[in-house]
Amino acid sequence: MSEATFLDATELVINMGPQHPSTHGVLRVILKLDGEKVNGTECVIGYLHRGVEKIGENRTYQQFAPYVDRMDYVASVSNGLGYCLAVEKLINVEAPPRAQAVRVILTELNRIASHLLWLGTHALDIGAITPVFYCLREREEVLKIFENYCGARLTTHAFRIGGLQYETYDGFEEEVKKFCDWFIPKVDEYEELLTNNRIWVGRLKGVGILSADECKEYGVTGPVLRAAGVAWDLRKAQPYSGYEQYDFDIPTAQNGDTYDRYTVRMEEMRQSTRIVRQAVDRIPSGPIMGKAPKVVKPPVGEAYVAIEAPKGELGYFIVSDNSTQPYRLRVRPPSFVNLQALDRMVRGGLVADVVAIIGTLDIVLGEVDR
Amino acid sequence: MCSDLLGKKAKMAEEQKPEGSAPAPPSGDGAAIPADKPPAAPVPSAPKPAAAAHPAPPKPPAVMVTTPWESDITKLLKERFTDGITEFSTYLGQNFLVAKPDIAIPILETLKLELDFDYLVDVTAVDYPKRADRFEIVYILYSFARNERLRVKACIADGYTPATAVTVHLGADWLEREVFDMFGIQFAGHPNMRRILLPDEWQGYPLRKDYGILQQDDIWVKENLGIESGQ
Numbered sequence: 001m002s003e004a005t006f007l008d009a010t011e012l013v014i015n016m017g018p019q020h021p022s023t024h025g026v027l028r029v030i031l032k033l034d035g036e037k038v039n040g041t042e043c044v045i046g047y048l049h050r051g052v053e054k055i056g057e058n059r060t061y062q063q064f065a066p067y068v069d070r071m072d073y074v075a076s077v078s079n080g081l082g083y084c085l086a087v088e089k090l091i092n093v094e095a096p097p098r099a100q101a102v103r104v105i106l107t108e109l110n111r112i113a114s115h116l117l118w119l120g121t122h123a124l125d126i127g128a129i130t131p132v133f134y135c136l137r138e139r140e141e142v143l144k145i146f147e148n149y150c151g152a153r154l155t156t157h158a159f160r161i162g163g164l165q166y167e168t169y170d171g172f173e174e175e176v177k178k179f180c181d182w183f184i185p186k187v188d189e190y191e192e193l194l195t196n197n198r199i200w201v202g203r204l205k206g207v208g209i210l211s212a213d214e215c216k217e218y219g220v221t222g223p224v225l226r227a228a229g230v231a232w233d234l235r236k237a238q239p240y241s242g243y244e245q246y247d248f249d250i251p252t253a254q255n256g257d258t259y260d261r262y263t264v265r266m267e268e269m270r271q272s273t274r275i276v277r278q279a280v281d282r283i284p285s286g287p288i289m290g291k292a293p294k295v296v297k298p299p300v301g302e303a304y305v306a307i308e309a310p311k312g313e314l315g316y317f318i319v320s321d322n323s324t325q326p327y328r329l330r331v332r333p334p335s336f337v338n339l340q341a342l343d344r345m346v347r348g349g350l351v352a353d354v355v356a357i358i359g360t361l362d363i364v365l366g367e368v369d370r
Numbered sequence: 371m372c373s374d375l376l377g378k379k380a381k382m383a384e385e386q387k388p389e390g391s392a393p394a395p396p397s398g399d400g401a402a403i404p405a406d407k408p409p410a411a412p413v414p415s416a417p418k419p420a421a422a423a424h425p426a427p428p429k430p431p432a433v434m435v436t437t438p439w440e441s442d443i444t445k446l447l448k449e450r451f452t453d454g455i456t457e458f459s460t461y462l463g464q465n466f467l468v469a470k471p472d473i474a475i476p477i478l479e480t481l482k483l484e485l486d487f488d489y490l491v492d493v494t495a496v497d498y499p500k501r502a503d504r505f506e507i508v509y510i511l512y513s514f515a516r517n518e519r520l521r522v523k524a525c526i527a528d529g530y531t532p533a534t535a536v537t538v539h540l541g542a543d544w545l546e547r548e549v550f551d552m553f554g555i556q557f558a559g560h561p562n563m564r565r566i567l568l569p570d571e572w573q574g575y576p577l578r579k580d581y582g583i584l585q586q587d588d589i590w591v592k593e594n595l596g597i598e599s600g601q
């Protein structure tokens with residue numbers, strides 16, 4: 001009798017993480033399995049919760065700026081840009097054109113760096129070891145540019161409210177141009193390794209499909225949404241920092257599967273390079289700081305400002321009570337919202353695909369947990 | 371210790387502010403915003419002359435200087451919800467409306483089905499402990515078809531359980547859980563109303579204003595981490 005019950009019980013609950021290499025941080029996923037099939041999941045998050053929003057309420061506007069770098073730490077420049085834009089909106093200051101151009105260059109370079117880290121680790125999860133070495137090699141060059149610019153590689157704190165802290169260094173333009181010329185053939189190289197690789201295609205095609213309607217229903221943005229066929233990018237839809245001056249395309253795909261998200265991100269790296277090239281060719285001269293006050297004290301009010309971070313829509317909702325500290329500072333993190341769709345994507349699939357799907361969502365747990 | 375220092379620094383910044391603002395550009399800039407807005411009621415008209423007369427900065431208004439917002443959206447919503455919506459306003463070019471909490475979800479539904487606001491960007495809350503309706507719930511919406519954002523706000527008292535938005539937008543699930551986790555606002559009808567970032571047994575709601583920056587659930591920390599304090 002007991003044996004029969006044992007055989008009848010086909011569902012198995014297993015635990016993945018929080019210390020699991022393919023969760024890219026400390027994410028715990030509880031999986032309900034029927035053999036190899038996934039019948040349901042539950043994400044347990046919060047291991048990296050640091051109370052960033054509470055800290056924001058207890059720091060001045062400038063003091064809080066370095067904290068945002070620690071959320072999505074592989075795209076800290078984007079985080080900084082979003083925060084600076086939100087505060088600038090509240091105090092009605094705009095960064096001068098020169099600062100905007102430098103901001104665009106660094107943010108796009110950071111998008112490339114973020115996508116490279118995603119590509120390397122995603123491929124590694126699936127079993128392709130080589131790309132990660134190539135990707136980290138190229139990412140190193142981006143980080144060197146950051147280091148030369150502001151002294152930091154990861155948590156850059158590259159921008160200031162109102163513009164930039166630092167002028168570009170001597171040879172900045174040449175170095176960036178050199179990187180662009182050198183980088184494009186590298187993307188082709190990755191594609192040669194992966195795009196038509198039978199194992200790669202077999203592991204990714206038709207896996208973890210998320211349709212455009214489902215994306216909107218869950219609030220999923222970024223490359224995941226674009227891979228489902230929606231050509232929506234905040235840089236085009238609601239341009240900021242002068243993105244309207246640059247000529248670039250929004251790469252999309254149709255099926256919304258893991259393979260499409262891969263092709264979309266690959267093309268995004270090329271488009272980012274295109275933007276960087278245009279921006280670096282016409283960095284205007286002039287001041288790098290706008291008329292931002294030394295003590296930032298926005299009038300009573302609130303504003304929501306969002307940018308297209310490498311992972312999707314990154315928004316800051318700030319409420320000011322006319323003091324030097326935000327009354328309420330809310331971060332709308334793309335990773336947190338996108339991770340919510342994980343259950344829908346893995347349900348009904350195979351347990352081996354869970355790893356591929358977590359990889360393709362491109363989450364950073366520092367941002368999920370804040 | 372470390373945070374004490376930071377606290378002192380914050381205070382220092384506060385003290386420096388009067389000198390810093392004397393030279394003119396900093397605070398003059400901040401005050402220029404409300405003054406620029408023409409339809410802004412009686413509030414900003416008073417400090418204006420003072421600004422011209424004296425280097426002392428004019429007192430910024432104590433309330434958000436908004437302008438009324440009118441469009442096809444407000445027209446339809448006004449017809450549908452009559453006096454359930456108490457305010458349609460624009461601030462810094464961003465539109466928002468304030469509604470009574472019991473009709474917030476029907477508004478989200480109307481906005482989604484009839485006005486194409488099909489993407490719920492964020493759900494969050496703001497705590498105003500001195501107000502009778504202590505919390506302000508903020509729904510941030512976006513419409514792909516219109517390329518437009520708007521915010522729906524509803525003020526609720528402590529203990530009020532607003533209806534969940536999961537019935538309209540699935541993405542509200544985790545966002546509302548985070549609001550519960552941080553503010554202690556329970557959403558009625560939510561499929562899984564549990565904490566999301568903090569441990570389930572944690573006591574207290576950190577983003578309430580009466581929760582100190584150094585405060586934590588000492589009992590939980592002691593029991594689970596075996597240390598006196600997490601600081």
